[in-house]
Amino acid sequence: MNNDSYDAIVVGTGISGGWAAKELTEKGLKTLVLDRGRMVKHGEYPTATAAPWELPYGGRLTYEQQQRQLVQSRTGYTITQASKHWFVDDVDNPYVEEKRFDWMRGYQVGGRSITWGRQSYRWSPMDFESNAKDGVGVDWPIRYEDLAPWYDHVERFIGVSGALEGLPQLPDGQFLPPMEMNCVEQQFKTVLKEKFGRALTIGRTAHLTAPLSHNDSPQRATCQYRNMCIRGCPYGAYFSSNSSTLPSAERTGNMTLRPDSIVHEIVYDAKKGRASGVRVLDANTGEEFEFSAKIIFLCASTFGSTHIMLNSVSERFPEGFGNDSGELGCNIMDHHLSVGANARVEGFDDMYYFGRRPNGIYIPRYRNIGADKRDYLRGFGYQGGASRTNWTSLMGDTALGAELKEKAGKPGPWYIGLGGFGEMLPRHENRVTLDRSRKDKYGLPVLSFNAAIGENEFRMRKDMANDAAEMLEACGYRDVKPFDNEGGVGLGIHEMGTARMGKDPKTSVLNRWNQVHACQNVFVTDGSCMASSACQNPSLTYMALTARAVDHAVSELKRMNI
Amino acid sequence: MMNRREVLQHVAALMGGAISAPALMGVLSGCSPKKPEAGWKPEFLTREQGALISDVVDIMIPRTDTPGAVEIGVPAFIDKMLKDVYGPDDQKRFMDGLAAFTARAQSEFGQAWSKLSTADRTKLIQQVHDEALKAEHADDKPDRSSRRPFILMTKELTLLGFFTSEPGATQVQQYVAVPGALHACIPLSQAGNGKAWAPESTARF
Numbered sequence: 001m002n003n004d005s006y007d008a009i010v011v012g013t014g015i016s017g018g019w020a021a022k023e024l025t026e027k028g029l030k031t032l033v034l035d036r037g038r039m040v041k042h043g044e045y046p047t048a049t050a051a052p053w054e055l056p057y058g059g060r061l062t063y064e065q066q067q068r069q070l071v072q073s074r075t076g077y078t079i080t081q082a083s084k085h086w087f088v089d090d091v092d093n094p095y096v097e098e099k100r101f102d103w104m105r106g107y108q109v110g111g112r113s114i115t116w117g118r119q120s121y122r123w124s125p126m127d128f129e130s131n132a133k134d135g136v137g138v139d140w141p142i143r144y145e146d147l148a149p150w151y152d153h154v155e156r157f158i159g160v161s162g163a164l165e166g167l168p169q170l171p172d173g174q175f176l177p178p179m180e181m182n183c184v185e186q187q188f189k190t191v192l193k194e195k196f197g198r199a200l201t202i203g204r205t206a207h208l209t210a211p212l213s214h215n216d217s218p219q220r221a222t223c224q225y226r227n228m229c230i231r232g233c234p235y236g237a238y239f240s241s242n243s244s245t246l247p248s249a250e251r252t253g254n255m256t257l258r259p260d261s262i263v264h265e266i267v268y269d270a271k272k273g274r275a276s277g278v279r280v281l282d283a284n285t286g287e288e289f290e291f292s293a294k295i296i297f298l299c300a301s302t303f304g305s306t307h308i309m310l311n312s313v314s315e316r317f318p319e320g321f322g323n324d325s326g327e328l329g330c331n332i333m334d335h336h337l338s339v340g341a342n343a344r345v346e347g348f349d350d351m352y353y354f355g356r357r358p359n360g361i362y363i364p365r366y367r368n369i370g371a372d373k374r375d376y377l378r379g380f381g382y383q384g385g386a387s388r389t390n391w392t393s394l395m396g397d398t399a400l401g402a403e404l405k406e407k408a409g410k411p412g413p414w415y416i417g418l419g420g421f422g423e424m425l426p427r428h429e430n431r432v433t434l435d436r437s438r439k440d441k442y443g444l445p446v447l448s449f450n451a452a453i454g455e456n457e458f459r460m461r462k463d464m465a466n467d468a469a470e471m472l473e474a475c476g477y478r479d480v481k482p483f484d485n486e487g488g489v490g491l492g493i494h495e496m497g498t499a500r501m502g503k504d505p506k507t508s509v510l511n512r513w514n515q516v517h518a519c520q521n522v523f524v525t526d527g528s529c530m531a532s533s534a535c536q537n538p539s540l541t542y543m544a545l546t547a548r549a550v551d552h553a554v555s556e557l558k559r560m561n562i
Numbered sequence: 563m564m565n566r567r568e569v570l571q572h573v574a575a576l577m578g579g580a581i582s583a584p585a586l587m588g589v590l591s592g593c594s595p596k597k598p599e600a601g602w603k604p605e606f607l608t609r610e611q612g613a614l615i616s617d618v619v620d621i622m623i624p625r626t627d628t629p630g631a632v633e634i635g636v637p638a639f640i641d642k643m644l645k646d647v648y649g650p651d652d653q654k655r656f657m658d659g660l661a662a663f664t665a666r667a668q669s670e671f672g673q674a675w676s677k678l679s680t681a682d683r684t685k686l687i688q689q690v691h692d693e694a695l696k697a698e699h700a701d702d703k704p705d706r707s708s709r710r711p712f713i714l715m716t717k718e719l720t721l722l723g724f725f726t727s728e729p730g731a732t733q734v735q736q737y738v739a740v741p742g743a744l745h746a747c748i749p750l751s752q753a754g755n756g757k758a759w760a761p762e763s764t765a766r767f
Contacts, residue, residue, distance in 0.1 A: 052726040180746035225741040352753035355744035391725040392767035
């Protein structure tokens with residue numbers, strides 16, 4: 001084996017790539033792991049322990065800095081002095097918005113696993129069946145039972161804190177102890193059960209609330225309740241590739257990790273009918289490399305992987321790698337959000353909390369389940385929480401002077417908020433294409449987005465605002481304010497669907513093992529593989545699918561089938 | 563409570579000493595707004611404008627039994643924010659508003675701001691502030707905080723500079739860098755010293 005040849009290549013080191021790297025190397029494969037971004041070792045989180053007064057400009061960006069991250073700033077919460085370095089420079093990384101599209105990216109080793117929201121929910125049997133039942137998109141080629149053992153596997157390894165609820169629409173997992181709800185949330189849970197028969201649980205989150213059940217991650221300690229997760233956690237208390245999967249891959253001695261490596265093409269060997277490797281551009285030197293391997297795992301993020309596939313054209317695949325179906329780049333989904341309600345809570349003035357909980361509450365989906373039938377398909381869940389206001393709320397208060405100071409020193413009134421995460425249906429016309437007329441600074445063609453939410457989502461949003469307001473009112477909360485701020489698709493940062501799995505190669509890109517139908521030594525296991533979006537945060541499902549796909553790939557390799 | 567270096571050592575110990583030298587250096591050297599105030603020379607504002615801002619800030623957050631905004635360097639913070647963080651449109655809105663505010667002091671009290679008593683200054687600030695706040699509350703278009711007039715820009719920056727400062731966070735409020743535990747539903751009397759917890763970070767407010 002020469003230096004440029006490996007058993008496996010993994011493209012990307014985020015949630016999915018980290019898992020592919022760990023599983024492949026632990027199964028003994030010499031694996032080249034490529035990331036387009038810079039190296040970030042666990043612990044190299046420059047702002048992780050900075051106090052509020054140690055961040056320049058009160059945490060805000062300078063005007064000059066703002067101009068370089070205008071797209072990334074659309075979330076409103078990610079681009080601060082504490083975390084801006086985990087998100088791309090929009091000037092250097094352009095894309096085309098035929099319609100507004102919010103593409104949030106982190107180009108570094110670890111990808112967005114450093115900044116993810118850490119909410120970790122299983123999909124339910126219903127979620128894998130719904131496409132077939134509703135005649136929407138294509139049927140999933142797998143069912144919940146196929147994935148359940150892999151959910152177990154990843155939950156045990158990464159550590160997910162949560163409460164057992166026994167809900168069919170949100171299966172329980174292998175949980176570490178749940179985080180506690182505050183006084184108002186506890187009351188809300190009780191009333192919700194009594195008046196609506198709806199469940200409310202503490203967020204299921206990839207944090208260690210107790211030591212892991214295994215000894216394979218000695219670098220990970222329990223949560224310190226600082227709520228500075230987005231900066232990177234020096235305790236390794238939440239799951240990231242950097243704190244969890246990559247160290248495991250490293251320890252096998254089988255991983256070669258190469259940062260600053262922009263994979264822009266999969267090389268197809270027409271004679272053998274398989275991919276022989278990938279072409280890489282060194283982000284620093286611009287040098288071209290080619291690496292080869294027996295199997296390739298594309299885990300470059302939904303649009304990252306789709307970009308590479310669209311850019312990999314050959315005589316066999318003139319419309320993009322594995323794109324016999326014409327579905328590559330189509331069926332963009334996200335979760336539609338920024339809709340819900342909030343309210344002021346009277347009472348509980350003598351109650352408070354200690355510690356900054358990096359987690360909220362969760363109301364699992366209840367719409368279109370059982371006897372409930374709405375004028376739209378699918379449903380939504382709510383994420384939210386209650387807290388007492390702090391000094392920022394005094395911006396709208398008439399108090400100035402000593403009175404303002406005094407108010408700032410006292411915990412303010414309690415407020416509670418609920419924000420919906422709604423399922424978005426797959427639609428062929430929601431698509432991303434390659435714009436070969438525009439190039440980025442590396443000379444690579446850029447992506448062009450044309451996607452919008454549809455009638456089903458708009459109808460659902462009415463419920464998402466009204467239901468939230470109704471529940472808060474039923475609890476006797478005051479000043480109930482519904483809200484509905486439509487952003488661009490992508491703002492949920494749960495993009496998926498552009499290389500979907502399916503049973504039929506004519507209508508899907510990947511098979512039931514995340515293998516490209518038309519080229520079986522290439523696996524795609526990030527969000528692009530999703531055939532529907534459900535309404536749960538998807539990262540846990542990507543991890544489970546990745547581990548399952550690796551298991552299959554390695555056994556097929558041993559049987560000499562690929 | 564652990565000091566900063568101890569916290570870092572604690573973290574490093576937990577991680578088996580894995581904090582890299584560059585990361586550690588970055589944290590220890592900090593990058594905070596400069597300490598005040600003696601000899602502060604405004605860079606964006608004129609000396610006269612800087613003096614007026616100091617007066618306004620001092621009235622908005624005065625010294626009480628805890629430090630006030632002027633002594634912890636908020637006027638310099640505002641000057642720096644205007645210079646580096648605000649774009650041309652925001653800068654212009656601020657400067658035009660400042661000029662209008664100065665003119666209003668002259669027309670309402672018949673003398674220059676610098677000659678006004680603290681009582682008159684306080685009265686004027688409260689009046690202009692309350693009018694602006696009322697207008698903002700009536701504004702139902704998105705991103706209203708990005709259209710704030712002079713008096714509310716000044717207030718916003720004063721709040722931001724003061725409450726994210728160490729005295730603002732640890733004396734007026736309370737702040738624990740590493741809580742280490744969560745007690746989610748406890749009597750206020752058991753929540754540290756009972757003051758409001760300073761948040762670890764703030765979105766636009």
